[in-house]
Amino acid sequence: MSQSSFSRPARLRRSVLSVPAINRRALEKLDSLDCDAVIFDLEDSVSPEKKAEARDNLRRFFAASPLSGKERVIRINALSSNFGADDLDLVQALEPDAVLLPKVDEPQDVIDVSDRLAEADASESLRIWAMIETPRGILNAASIAEAGRTSGSRLDCFVVGLNDLRKETGVLPQPGRAYLVPWLMQVVLAVSAYGLEALDSVFNDFKDMEAFDAECGQGAAMGFFGKMLIHPSQIEAANRHFGPDATAIAEAEAIIGAFAAPNAADLNVVNLGGRMVERLHLVQAERLVHKARLIAARHHPSTRSG
Ligand SMILES: CC(C)(COP(=O)(O)OP(=O)(O)OC[C@H]1O[C@@H](n2cnc3c(N)ncnc32)[C@H](O)[C@@H]1OP(=O)(O)O)[C@@H](O)C(=O)NCCC(=O)NCCSC(=O)C[C@H](O)C(=O)O
Ligand SMILES: [Mg+2]
Numbered sequence: 278m279s280q281s282s283f284s285r286p287a288r289l290r291r292s293v294l295s296v297p298a299i300n301r302r303a304l305e306k307l308d309s310l311d312c313d314a315v316i317f318d319l320e321d322s323v324s325p326e327k328k329a330e331a332r333d334n335l336r337r338f339f340a341a342s343p344l345s346g347k348e349r350v351i352r353i354n355a356l357s358s359n360f361g362a363d364d365l366d367l368v369q370a371l372e373p374d375a376v377l378l379p380k381v382d383e384p385q386d387v388i389d390v391s392d393r394l395a396e397a398d399a400s401e402s403l404r405i406w407a408m409i410e411t412p413r414g415i416l417n418a419a420s421i422a423e424a425g426r427t428s429g430s431r432l433d434c435f436v437v438g439l440n441d442l443r444k445e446t447g448v449l450p451q452p453g454r455a456y457l458v459p460w461l462m463q464v465v466l467a468v469s470a471y472g473l474e475a476l477d478s479v480f481n482d483f484k485d486m487e488a489f490d491a492e493c494g495q496g497a498a499m500g501f502f503g504k505m506l507i508h509p510s511q512i513e514a515a516n517r518h519f520g521p522d523a524t525a526i527a528e529a530e531a532i533i534g535a536f537a538a539p540n541a542a543d544l545n546v547v548n549l550g551g552r553m554v555e556r557l558h559l560v561q562a563e564r565l566v567h568k569a570r571l572i573a574a575r576h577h578p579s580t581r582s583g
Contacts, residue, residue: 289313289571290348290434290503291519292512293476297322298331298351304338307347312512313503314348316436319364320379328360332367339371346575350406352377356389365390369397375404375433380441382413384424391429405431410438410478412445415460418467425471435468436505437461439478450481452488454495465500477501483508493518516572526569529562 292312296303298319307315317338323331335351351373353364368376378390387407394403405425409418418435425432439457443449448456461477468475477496480489493514496504503519506512521529535547536559546555 288348289520289568289575290474290476292506292515293348293350293436293503294506294509294512295322295352295479298335299323299327301334304334306509307344308342310509310512311516312347312506312509313516314350314374315344316350316352316377316505317373318352319360319367320352320354325360328354328363332363335367335371339373348375349373350375350377352379352408355379356386356393365393368403369394369399372400372403374402375406377406377408377436379408379438380411380414381407381409381421382411383417384420384427387421387424387432388427391431394431395429403431404433406434406436407432408438408441409435409464409475410441412442415442415463418464419470422467422471422473425473432473434473434502435464435475437464437475437478438505440481442478452491454492458499461496461499461501469500474502475500477504479505479507480511481507483510486510486514490514490518520572521565521569525565529565529569532558532562533566 290313293314293316294307294310294312295316295318296307298304298317299322304317317335319328319331319335339349351364351368351371353368353376354360355378356362356365365376376390378386381387387405390405394405407414407421409415409421414421422432422435439450439454442457442460454461464475467473477492477499480492482488489511493504497518501519504511504515506515531549532554535541535549535554536544536556541547546553548554
């Protein structure tokens with residue numbers, strides 16, 4: 278039976294900000310930022326000489342700041358590197374919401390980490406996220422997503438990494454990402470088939486807000502749940518594009534209202550202002566409204582419902 282990501286509880290991952298764990302000043306800013314989730318990076322943004330110091334920063338940060346309301350994710354170095362094992366020990370000690378694995382090539386990369394977490398009796402709530410950013414990762418996206426079923430079901434989310442993918446393939450950065458779209462859609466298809474979620478890649482030119490805005494719109498249209506970000510200036514546009522707008526909320530409420538009418542109780546399809554609406558649209562509408570409520574509750578905690 279098919280397992281759709283849309284059957285999972287809605288959660289907010291519109292804006293997922295990466296922060297180098299070595300950068301204490303940036304870590305201090307996180308509490309004041311309106312991003313949905315934070316990735317604490319121990320991998321490519323931290324030099325080999327600074328890995329231990331970066332881990333110390335995270336120990337201090339996690340002890341001092343709960344970052345309430347934001348999902349907390351630690352990106353570790355590959356287990357095959359000199360740093361991966363210490364990073365994973367740190368993850369187990371700090372108990373973030375998820376560990377992000379870089380450069381996942383094949384299902385075994387996820388299974389290895391999942392097995393280690395099980396052996397160490399890590400908290401059941403600790404999720405695994407996977408960076409899909411190598412040619413093999415793209416080719417194996419579906420089998421990696423499927424590995425979530427056989428690896429203790431910790432696998433939760435894919436994050437596309439276009440910097441590494443461009444480096445490995447020679448595809449140039451271009452507006453519209455024409456040559457990359459087929460690979461991006463392969464990732465969206467893979468997560469949709471196995472009930473996971475996918476986040477679009479970072480956009481490096483953090484001063485070019487017009488191009489970033491366009492790329493957020495494209496990512497949302499492609500089915501990504503949100504975007505990995507590198508700079509606070511990118512949060513607003515990501516939240517706007519990956520969250521429902523007023524028109525979408527009004528449409529969803531109209532669909533919910535149409536099926537709630539007494540004469541619709543045994544109908545699977547209704548005419549809504551000249552448009553066919555089926556019960557499958559009701560499921561989408563309820564999910565969208567739930568997401569809108571989560572966003573509203575974020576800004577006005579008194580509107581939070583049980
Ligand atoms: C890109 C940056 C190095 C730019 O930093 P900076 O020069 O400090 O920028 P600003 O002066 O404009 O910063 C203004 C203030 O904002 C704070 N800041 C900046 N970035 C962040 C952040 N990410 N989180 C929190 N706060 C941030 C600065 O401290 C300034 O504060 P203040 O001094 O008080 O005014 C920098 O933005 C940066 O390091 N970004 C993240 C880099 C990163 O995480 N890289 C790894 C992820 S990228 C990736 O994964 C690629 C993927 O793997 C792939 O293959 O594609
Ligand atoms: Mg990368």
